Amino acid sequence: xxxxxxxxxxxxxxxxxxxxxxxxxxxxxxxxxxxxxxxxxxxxxxxxxxxxxxxxxxxxxxxxxxxxxxxxxxxxxxxxxxxxxxxxxxxxxxxxxxxxxxxxxxxxxxxxxxxxxxxxxxxxxxxxxxxxxxxxxxxxxxxxxxxxxxxxxxxxxxxxxxxxxxxxxxxxxxxxxxxxxxxxxxxxxxxxxxxxxxxxxxxxxxxxxxxxxxxxxxxxxxxxxxxxxxxxxxxxxxxxxxxxxxxxxxxxxxxxxxxxxxxxxxxxxxxxxxxxxxxxxxxxxxxxxxxxxxxxxxxxxxxxxxxxxxxxxxxxxxxxxxxxxxxx
Amino acid sequence: xxxxxxxxxxxxxxxxxxxxxxxxxxxxxxxxxxxxxxxxxxxxxxxxxxxxxxxxxxxxxxxxxxxxxxxxxxxxxxxxxxxxxxxxxxxxxxxxxxxxxxxxxxxxxxxxxxxxxxxxxxxxxxxxxxxxxxxxxxxxxxxxxxxxxxxxxxxxxxxxxxxxxxxxxxxxxxxxxxxxxxxxxxxxxxxxxxxxxxxxxxxxxxxxxxx
Numbered sequence: 001x002x003x004x005x006x007x008x009x010x011x012x013x014x015x016x017x018x019x020x021x022x023x024x025x026x027x028x029x030x031x032x033x034x035x036x037x038x039x040x041x042x043x044x045x046x047x048x049x050x051x052x053x054x055x056x057x058x059x060x061x062x063x064x065x066x067x068x069x070x071x072x073x074x075x076x077x078x079x080x081x082x083x084x085x086x087x088x089x090x091x092x093x094x095x096x097x098x099x100x101x102x103x104x105x106x107x108x109x110x111x112x113x114x115x116x117x118x119x120x121x122x123x124x125x126x127x128x129x130x131x132x133x134x135x136x137x138x139x140x141x142x143x144x145x146x147x148x149x150x151x152x153x154x155x156x157x158x159x160x161x162x163x164x165x166x167x168x169x170x171x172x173x174x175x176x177x178x179x180x181x182x183x184x185x186x187x188x189x190x191x192x193x194x195x196x197x198x199x200x201x202x203x204x205x206x207x208x209x210x211x212x213x214x215x216x217x218x219x220x221x222x223x224x225x226x227x228x229x230x231x232x233x234x235x236x237x238x239x240x241x242x243x244x245x246x247x248x249x250x251x252x253x254x255x256x257x258x259x260x261x262x263x264x265x266x267x268x269x270x271x272x273x274x275x276x277x278x279x280x281x282x283x284x285x286x287x288x289x290x291x292x293x294x295x296x297x298x299x300x301x302x303x304x305x306x307x308x309x310x311x312x313x314x315x316x317x318x319x320x321x322x323x324x325x326x327x328x
Numbered sequence: 329x330x331x332x333x334x335x336x337x338x339x340x341x342x343x344x345x346x347x348x349x350x351x352x353x354x355x356x357x358x359x360x361x362x363x364x365x366x367x368x369x370x371x372x373x374x375x376x377x378x379x380x381x382x383x384x385x386x387x388x389x390x391x392x393x394x395x396x397x398x399x400x401x402x403x404x405x406x407x408x409x410x411x412x413x414x415x416x417x418x419x420x421x422x423x424x425x426x427x428x429x430x431x432x433x434x435x436x437x438x439x440x441x442x443x444x445x446x447x448x449x450x451x452x453x454x455x456x457x458x459x460x461x462x463x464x465x466x467x468x469x470x471x472x473x474x475x476x477x478x479x480x481x482x483x484x485x486x487x488x489x490x491x492x493x494x495x496x497x498x499x500x501x502x503x504x505x506x507x508x509x510x511x512x513x514x515x516x517x518x519x520x521x522x523x524x525x526x527x528x529x530x531x532x533x534x535x536x537x538x539x
Contacts, residue, residue: 038385042396295381311369 012113016093024249025055031290038294065238070142073235077140081232082240085133085247089254092126095119096257097181099278100270112181119179120172123258124164127213131157133247134215134222138232149231152301153215153222159308160212166316167205170323171195171262180258184266196263201319203263205312210255210285212304214248217293221301256285406485409520411468414461415484416503417517423510426480427500429454433472433481441465442472459500463489474522482518 029044029052036043044051069075096119097112116122131153138150172178174195175186187193196203212219223231233244260266260281268274299307359365397404406412417426429446445458473482481503489496505515517523 034389037389037392037394040388040393040395042394042398045398291382291385294385296378 008109009113012111013094016098016113017090020090020093020250020253021246023253024246025059027249027252027286028058028245029055030286031293034287034290035294038291059242062239062242067238067240070235072142074140074142077136078235079240081133081137081140082236082243082247084136085130086243086250087247088126088130088133089247089250092123092130093250093254095122095180096254097184097261097267098257099275100267102275115179115181117177117179119181120168120183120258120262121178123180123254124161124168127251127255128157128161130247130251133244134232137236137244141232141235143235145228146232146234148228149222149224149234153232155301156212156215156219156222156304159305160209163205163209163308163312163316164213166313166320167202167209168262169316170202170320171199173320173323173327174198180261180266183262184268187265188269190268191265194263194265199263199319199323201315203259205316205319206263207259208312210259211289211292212308214251214255214289216252216289218296218299219304220293220298221304224298252286252289253282256282256289259285406487408485408516408518410485410487411470411473411483411520412487413463413484413489414466414472414498414503415482415505415518416459416500417480417482417515418505418507418510420510420515423507425456425504426478427456427459428478428480429456430477432475432477436471436475438469438471439465439467456500459503461498461503463496463498464494470521473518473520476522479518479523482523483520484518 032054033043033051044054047053047057069078094113095116097110097115099111101108101110103109134153135150138146138148138153141147171183175183177183177186183195187195211217215222221227223233228234233241236244257278260278264281265277266274267278359368418424419426429444431444431446434442434444441462441464443458443460443462444456446454447457449455468483470483476482509515
């Protein structure tokens with residue numbers, strides 16, 4: 001393997017890790033601010049200008065807090081579970097092109113760690129593995145609420161993997177590739193080429209499933225504060241809990257990028273404006289995650305299952321059939 | 329509303345009457361068959377209620393009408409009748425304390441938090457030597473202010489009396505209006521329990537001295 005390629009890849013991995021770990025922190029800041037403004041509050045204001053250093057304060061607190069492993073938990077699994085959540089979230093980022101390729105000091109940089117030809121499959125698979133974080137944490141915690149959360153988590157993830165897979169199948173049939181870069185090239189012609197116009201149903205379905213995959217508010221029942229405390233995170237403290245948090249927010253960012261890349265044209269023709277467009281689109285999807293948290297109530301677990309298996313899955317299958325018939 | 333109308337309104341407890349304010353909430357019958365349930369789902373899904381919710385919170389965000397009171401810097405105004413930590417008022421004419429040491433406040437205090445001790449001074453007038461209120465016991469009921477014949481002990485607006493111990497005593501000198509405040513004429517009369525009602529001057533009658 002070429003040394004330059006190796007160095008480039010390592011640098012890209014480190015950059016993605018650092019940027020998205022930091023973004024996860026800043027994401028919590030934005031979440032608190034946006035939710036506060038929507039509820040006529042101010043949010044954090046005291047630490048630093050506009051409360052910006054609240055992120056640092058939270059980070060210091062999480063890092064220095066005592067790492068408590070309660071008695072009766074299954075120690076090893078309890079300790080490894082948050083790592084699984086954070087690690088799978090970042091592993092999924094390997095196949096996501098965050099920006100179009102650009103030239104830096106005469107060296108062409110592709111802002112994607114590995115342009116593998118099964119990109120989407122890989123992302124979905126790794127995000128599916130992310131299920132083991134909440135599942136193992138909840139089962140190892142020796143806490144009934146955590147166990148409930150683990151059971152819900154397993155049910156929700158497995159059900160909604162079906163929706164993500166089936167809803168993406170139709171766009172994949174149209175593009176004929178699983179690489180996100182190929183998806184981007186397919187839509188490079190401008191707004192009219194965006195897949196969202198030809199596959200609106202798949203877009204909505206994938207968007208709904210994204211909420212379930214990240215466990216955000218309409219489907220926030222994996223860690224539903226008002227009924228099962230913090231779910232799988234109840235027994236965790238300090239940085240182990242922080243890893244769950246980083247994983248959740250990183251997942252939100254990555255799925256926002258995936259939504260923008262697959263359905264909304266990604267970075268378009270690769271110009272500076274296109275790159276900016278991708279960031280704006282991803283930012284909108286991230287904002288929408290926060291927005292719904294302020295506006296919408298949670299559904300019950302049985303309603304969630306009902307929605308998945310009796311409504312969304314038939315629609316997804318019909319969508320695939322219609323796409324196939326039209327393509328023939 | 330006029331008094332009689334209010335009286336009538338309160339006396340009329342007949343909920344079955346047509347013109348009463350009670351009415352049955354209009355709840356549509358729940359669907360029992362599959363098709364009815366499906367129709368309900370479609371109706372709820374496409375009526376756009378979710379988007380109404382989204383719009384409401386976004387509107388509030390754009391309006392930026394923040395209701396937060398940044399407490400230590402800003403405080404909500406409190407009413408003049410608010411019953412917080414006690415104050416001891418002075419006479420407007422002579423700046424001397426109003427308290428005559430009658431001890432009624434100690435007597436009426438239902439939580440036994442007031443202690444008063446008096447002696448006769450050189451003019452054979454009663455003088456307060458000891459006066460303390462245990463704020464840890466005080467329930468801020470306002471009886472002391474109500475019973476005070478001289479409008480001397482009243483409640484003030486100072487409600488930040490958190491402390492690191494249960495017993496927190498307030499002594500006479502702390503409660504007394506400072507002299508410089510009297511000089512500036514900024515002593516505020518209490519409008520709550522036991523205070524004279526507005527327009528009291530017009531209603532007061534001269535003491536008949538004829539007999």
